[in-house]
Amino acid sequence: MSRASIFSRIDANLATILIGAAILWFAPAGLKSYGLYVISFWLVMSIAAMGLNLTLGYAGLKSLAQAAFLGIGAYATALITAKGGIAGATWSWPLAFVVSGTLTFLAGVVLGFPALRVKFHYLAFVTLAFATLMFLIFRNEQWLTGGVYGFSNIPRPTLFGAKLNNDLAFFRFVLIVSVLLSLAMWWMLRSPWGRAFQALRENPLRAASLGVNLRNYTLLAFAIGSAYGGLAGALYAPLVEFIDPAPFAVSASFVLLLTVVVGGQGYFLGPFLGAAFSYVLPEVLRFTGGLYLLVYAAMVLILLLISPQGIIGIVEKFRERRRQKDAQDQRDASKAMLGA
Amino acid sequence: MNVHATPMPVTPPATVLKVEGLKKHFGGIKAVDGVSFHVNEGEILGIIGPNGCGKSTLFNCILGQLQPTEGAVELDGEAITGLFPAELNRRGVSRTFQLLQVFPNLTVRENLILAGQEHQGSMMSRLFGPKDAGLSAEAEKMIGFFNLGHLAETKAGGLSYGQQKLLDAAMAFMAGPRLVLLDEPAGGVNLTMLASLKDRLEAINREQGATFVVIEHNMDFVMSLCTRVIVMAEGKVLATGTPAEIRANPAVIEAYLGH
Numbered sequence A: 001m002s003r004a005s006i007f008s009r010i011d012a013n014l015a016t017i018l019i020g021a022a023i024l025w026f027a028p029a030g031l032k033s034y035g036l037y038v039i040s041f042w043l044v045m046s047i048a049a050m051g052l053n054l055t056l057g058y059a060g061l062k063s064l065a066q067a068a069f070l071g072i073g074a075y076a077t078a079l080i081t082a083k084g085g086i087a088g089a090t091w092s093w094p095l096a097f098v099v100s101g102t103l104t105f106l107a108g109v110v111l112g113f114p115a116l117r118v119k120f121h122y123l124a125f126v127t128l129a130f131a132t133l134m135f136l137i138f139r140n141e142q143w144l145t146g147g148v149y150g151f152s153n154i155p156r157p158t159l160f161g162a163k164l165n166n167d168l169a170f171f172r173f174v175l176i177v178s179v180l181l182s183l184a185m186w187w188m189l190r191s192p193w194g195r196a197f198q199a200l201r202e203n204p205l206r207a208a209s210l211g212v213n214l215r216n217y218t219l220l221a222f223a224i225g226s227a228y229g230g231l232a233g234a235l236y237a238p239l240v241e242f243i244d245p246a247p248f249a250v251s252a253s254f255v256l257l258l259t260v261v262v263g264g265q266g267y268f269l270g271p272f273l274g275a276a277f278s279y280v281l282p283e284v285l286r287f288t289g290g291l292y293l294l295v296y297a298a299m300v301l302i303l304l305l306i307s308p309q310g311i312i313g314i315v316e317k318f319r320e321r322r323r324q325k326d327a328q329d330q331r332d333a334s335k336a337m338l339g340a
Numbered sequence B: 001m002n003v004h005a006t007p008m009p010v011t012p013p014a015t016v017l018k019v020e021g022l023k024k025h026f027g028g029i030k031a032v033d034g035v036s037f038h039v040n041e042g043e044i045l046g047i048i049g050p051n052g053c054g055k056s057t058l059f060n061c062i063l064g065q066l067q068p069t070e071g072a073v074e075l076d077g078e079a080i081t082g083l084f085p086a087e088l089n090r091r092g093v094s095r096t097f098q099l100l101q102v103f104p105n106l107t108v109r110e111n112l113i114l115a116g117q118e119h120q121g122s123m124m125s126r127l128f129g130p131k132d133a134g135l136s137a138e139a140e141k142m143i144g145f146f147n148l149g150h151l152a153e154t155k156a157g158g159l160s161y162g163q164q165k166l167l168d169a170a171m172a173f174m175a176g177p178r179l180v181l182l183d184e185p186a187g188g189v190n191l192t193m194l195a196s197l198k199d200r201l202e203a204i205n206r207e208q209g210a211t212f213v214v215i216e217h218n219m220d221f222v223m224s225l226c227t228r229v230i231v232m233a234e235g236k237v238l239a240t241g242t243p244a245e246i247r248a249n250p251a252v253i254e255a256y257l258g259h
Helices: A003-009 A012-030 A033-058 A066-081 A088-117 A120-140 A167-190 A192-202 A204-209 A214-240 A250-263 A270-306 A310-339 B055-062 B085-090 B108-117 B123-128 B136-145 B161-172 B191-208 B219-225 B243-248 B250-257
Strands: B015-026 B029-040 B044-048 B070-075 B093-096 B179-183 B211-215 B228-233 B236-241
Touching: A012 A033, A012 A167, A033 A066, A033 A167, A033 A192, A033 A214, A033 A250, A033 A270, A066 A088, A066 A120, A066 A214, A066 A250, A088 A120, A088 A214, A120 A250, A167 A192, A167 A214, A192 A204, A192 A214, A192 B108, A192 B123, A204 A214, A204 B085, A250 A270, A250 A310, A270 A310, B015 B055, B015 B211, B029 B055, B029 B211, B029 B236, B044 B055, B044 B191, B044 B219, B055 B070, B055 B179, B055 B211, B085 B093, B093 B161, B108 B136, B108 B161, B136 B161, B136 B191, B161 B179, B161 B191, B191 B211, B191 B219, B219 B243, B228 B243, B228 B250, B236 B243, B236 B250, B243 B250
Parallel strands: B044 B211, B044 B228, B093 B179, B179 B211
Antiparallel strands: B015 B029, B015 B070, B228 B236
């Protein structure tokens, strides 16, 4: 069997998740708590972006509300786990995780209904209105959310009787949850659902004529994408340990949109690369001081000019070139054989 | 035909599709203005007529893309007027569009699997079942049947126009449909590809017993493929008959050549 055919049998995305997870498990051994915080944050935002990548990248539904879903998950988690937790130390976080996912799934279904009627930037406006509304609730409904003061002292989850106060232990916990969510997304996207979502993006009219139930798949794309935002929120709250409305503002939804686009929308690994660009790179660029935003904006512009398909797009370009070169080599070889 | 054989008891062929007094008005424009016809099982019915005579609107009304203003559509004796396209498709009515409609970022094989996957099982069984929805073998057969073997793993967007037309048609046949409506399958296809398309359509008609309705401008293609032809003009049926009858009909000649 040739090398190419062995590699084509192994799913590259699955292999990347598993190998990446193994590396990440051991890699941060030497990192201080700041470094661990940054990579934990990167994973959490990757999950949120992965959800938006489903809605926007795969199913082609323009949503500008992902940070609002992140916020719903984070606030729900804060409410359930803070002050000793409503279900005890051990079960409060798992409960919060399930509630965050369920709430945002249902909110996603509700927000999906307008998507059955309006498309493109009209849909973006509807979701923008939702994001604004949620931000106002986070900020103004003080009795529930703590208003601008937010929630502090959100505890880390407790696992097997031990509270994950150690930053490395908590990072590994975030890693495990992220890998499980990534695997679930991977499975769904390679199932017939993934094909139907892409059909929805590329040509809904034709998809309907092939029996694809547009309503079900549209609502599912919205609901599952939103739920990933909520589940990321359930990790966000204990990671940051303090939440206020600011990180869930409309501008934060735009950053998540940028994350998906920069990573490569509609590519499975795009969100991880995009989140590194949106949430890790700014930390790296701190040395530029006041020039940071300027440098960052220039990098975004140049990247999207070179590759509208994002960072993954560059990788894909190289792979395509390689494929063509391999095919040419094969043709040359067979020509040489015929000539001999 | 053997003229000496004793005459068989003739059972009339089953009517697959029946369209009764169908009208579609856009404001004052009567795009389809009282069209009635039927299609028998196994038949290849052609619909021809000048541009703008209402052929595609008629298709869209039958297929639920548009709600007819008036009239009824029956599939195997059951009313299907105004059903949604996806629902109709799951009942065995499949179609191709006038403009090419394949999914450019899916491979040829994935396009075909997509075309069949929604016809079986539930949403949940599709999520937890096999990746190919158990359709790999059928897709492979269709790929071979339409001579797309060397392109199975190519993204549909990378195919030539003619190859995409073949894929488009192949997708319409993936779920073993009872009735297939083809909107200008020969449009923009070169002669070699056209011959192979016609040959493939005839083979499917023969082997699967699928019933076709074909809208087409290419007269040679229609006249050689179809068993019966309907001529439309200004939203109405002008004439119906065998290809030979249609060719000889003075009204048809006039409609096509102008006054």
